[in-house]
Amino acid sequence: YAFNLMVAGESGLGKTTFLNTLFNAPLTEKIAPQNLFASKTVEINPTTFELTEDGVTLFLTVIDTPGFGDQLNRETNFEPIINYIEKQHDKYLAAERSQEIRGNIPDTRVHALLYFLPPTGINRMNDLDVEFLQRICSKVNVIPVIAKADALAPEEVSLYKKAILRDFEQYDIRAYPTFHAEDREFIAELEQHIPFTVIGSDKLINVNGKMVRGRSYRWGNVEVENPLHCDFVHLRELLIGTNMQDLIDTTHSIHYATYRGQKIRG
Amino acid sequence: YAFNLMVAGESGLGKTTFLNTLFNAPLTEKIAPQNLFASKTVEINPTTFELTEDGVTLFLTVIDTPGFGDQLNRETNFEPIINYIEKQHDKYLAAERSQEIRGNIPDTRVHALLYFLPPTGINRMNDLDVEFLQRICSKVNVIPVIAKADALAPEEVSLYKKAILRDFEQYDIRAYPTFHAEDREFIAELEQHIPFTVIGSDKLINVNGKMVRGRSYRWGNVEVENPLHCDFVHLRELLIGTNMQDLIDTTHSIHYATYRGQKIRG
Numbered sequence: 283y284a285f286n287l288m289v290a291g292e293s294g295l296g297k298t299t300f301l302n303t304l305f306n307a308p309l310t311e312k313i314a315p316q317n318l319f320a321s322k323t324v325e326i327n328p329t330t331f332e333l334t335e336d337g338v339t340l341f342l343t344v345i346d347t348p349g350f351g352d353q354l355n356r357e358t359n360f361e362p363i364i365n366y367i368e369k370q371h372d373k374y375l376a377a378e379r380s381q382e383i384r385g386n387i388p389d390t391r392v393h394a395l396l397y398f399l400p401p402t403g404i405n406r407m408n409d410l411d412v413e414f415l416q417r418i419c420s421k422v423n424v425i426p427v428i429a430k431a432d433a434l435a436p437e438e439v440s441l442y443k444k445a446i447l448r449d450f451e452q453y454d455i456r457a458y459p460t461f462h463a464e465d466r467e468f469i470a471e472l473e474q475h476i477p478f479t480v481i482g483s484d485k486l487i488n489v490n491g492k493m494v495r496g497r498s499y500r501w502g503n504v505e506v507e508n509p510l511h512c513d514f515v516h517l518r519e520l521l522i523g524t525n526m527q528d529l530i531d532t533t534h535s536i537h538y539a540t541y542r543g544q545k546i547r548g
Numbered sequence: 549y550a551f552n553l554m555v556a557g558e559s560g561l562g563k564t565t566f567l568n569t570l571f572n573a574p575l576t577e578k579i580a581p582q583n584l585f586a587s588k589t590v591e592i593n594p595t596t597f598e599l600t601e602d603g604v605t606l607f608l609t610v611i612d613t614p615g616f617g618d619q620l621n622r623e624t625n626f627e628p629i630i631n632y633i634e635k636q637h638d639k640y641l642a643a644e645r646s647q648e649i650r651g652n653i654p655d656t657r658v659h660a661l662l663y664f665l666p667p668t669g670i671n672r673m674n675d676l677d678v679e680f681l682q683r684i685c686s687k688v689n690v691i692p693v694i695a696k697a698d699a700l701a702p703e704e705v706s707l708y709k710k711a712i713l714r715d716f717e718q719y720d721i722r723a724y725p726t727f728h729a730e731d732r733e734f735i736a737e738l739e740q741h742i743p744f745t746v747i748g749s750d751k752l753i754n755v756n757g758k759m760v761r762g763r764s765y766r767w768g769n770v771e772v773e774n775p776l777h778c779d780f781v782h783l784r785e786l787l788i789g790t791n792m793q794d795l796i797d798t799t800h801s802i803h804y805a806t807y808r809g810q811k812i813r814g
């Protein structure tokens with residue numbers, strides 16, 4: 283059971299913290315960002331973790347992309363990511379052609395790209411995000427999320443979500459699950475929340491006597507798993523609960539198929 | 549009495565909101581950012597307001613710089629700003645040379661540049677901010693602030709401030725009031741808080757029966773003027789209270805003098 287999850291977005295949007303929160307496991311020591319220096323280019327860092335729950339083992343490969351958005355000139359940010367994604371398709375194609383049985387081919391293809399949008403709250407997406415999403419959404423399942431959503435007041439969240447969805451439409455950005463999802467059973471309900479807002483935390487805080495994941499401010503406590511505070515529980519449900527298999531399947535039936543078709547036609 | 553304040557920093561960091569909060573006046577209609585489209589270049593937008601309080605009239609010119617940090621390739625972001633600053637020095641120099649009495653020369657020189665840093669909380673500044681501040685701090689009084697500080701928990705604020713000050717030192721970034729301030733009477737006390745954290749709000753919220761500037765979240769109410777929530781009151785004290793005259797004077801005695809010296813030497 284292998285799931286390959288890429289994360290991208292500017293530094294400091296809480297990507298590493300979010301991953302630790304999602305898998306309820308301190309992955310930080312292995313994928314801790316090297317924050318002391320800005321990267322001159324985007325690095326591709328795949329790290330594989332073995333997570334066992336109820337006797338089921340998941341080989342989770344997290345692909346971090348430190349350096350994205352960091353440079354003064356960000357025009358070369360997309361290539362390393364696109365190259366990595368396509369290279370995994372090439373590997374799979376080569377294995378298929380060498381007559382490997384499908385079940386035996388190790389699947390390193392990126393099953394989902396979690397893309398972190400900054401919580402600016404203004405009524406348009408920024409150039410970097412638009413251009414990247416336009417280019418990448420036809421190559422991989424992209425799930426955009428609004429990072430650090432504790433910086434957005436309730437009315438700002440709904441305005442910002444509307445602005446983002448309007449920009450997705452205008453710029454032809456096809457995000458999962460609206461696009462590509464073949465298992466639509468839970469999609470209608472989940473779609474009410476997209477783009478999902480996320481808040482992440484390495485810490486446990488005391489809320490009404492219970493220790494929960496959250497952030498403690500002088501003016502109050504933010505709870506990661508409180509659906510009134512952010513959409514974390516819905517995103518987790520999608521990623522790990524209902525749609526993980528669909529993300530894996532559609533990577534093969536849609537994105538890999540498209541890539542393979544382009545390669546064959548030459 | 550003329551004060552010329554420039555603001556810069558990426559879109560969506562709350563610059564316009566902050567200005568409205570600072571001057572307790574809805575300047576928004578005049579300097580509302582055109583958020584629907586990302587600028588291809590940095591624009592320089594000076595707007596002059598007449599603010600009268602206790603019979604004293606202040607001609608406040610706010611110079612907004614929409615487009616800063618917005619583009620994929622941000623290498624040309626600095627030129628429009630540097631050109632504007634130097635052009636005002638040129639204007640003043642020309643007036644001086646035409647034998648105008650100093651008191652009669654209209655002073656359009658930028659007295660302070662309020663630079664907004666994103667609340668990433670990571671332990672380094674980003675390339676754009678470092679390179680811009682390095683270039684600009686020898687030309688104008690720069691006051692860096694940490695924007696949207698309600699995204700930072702108390703311990704994150706102190707770590708981030710330390711990281712920023714360490715980077716200022718490492719990259720030779722000279723910020724006001726530590727550098728350039730000639731009126732040092734209140735500086736020692738204000739320096740305990742730099743870089744100032746700011747939170748801005750157009751709205752009034754009810755806190756213990758009082759209507760105050762703030763942001764209302766589901767988990768609590770943030771108060772702009774509560775020193776436990778951010779350093780807004782200290783920054784306001786510096787800018788409008790104790791050091792406005794010093795910002796004007798040092799622009800003439802330090803930055804203009806430096807520029808004039810370079811022009812004369814040729």
Ligand SMILES: Nc1nc2c(ncn2[C@@H]2O[C@H](COP(=O)(O)OP(=O)(O)O)[C@@H](O)[C@H]2O)c(=O)[nH]1
Pocket residue numbers: 292293294295296297298299300315429430431432433480481482483497668669670698699700704
């Ligand atoms: N306000 C806020 N801060 C967060 C959140 N998640 C993480 N942070 C903080 O943001 C900083 C950067 O987080 P990190 O996970 O390293 O970001 P990355 O560079 O995107 O991997 C850390 O100080 C985190 O504690 C969040 O949901 N809200």
Ligand SMILES: Nc1nc2c(ncn2[C@@H]2O[C@H](COP(=O)(O)OP(=O)(O)O)[C@@H](O)[C@H]2O)c(=O)[nH]1
Pocket residue numbers: 402403404432433434438558559560561562563564565566581695696697698699746747748749763
């Ligand atoms: N979390 C937070 N949001 C803010 C703050 N100040 C403004 N905002 C919101 O951020 C968004 C952008 O603000 P704006 O002033 O237009 O940013 P500008 O592009 O830098 O001028 C608006 O939705 C504001 O309500 C703040 O201090 N904290």
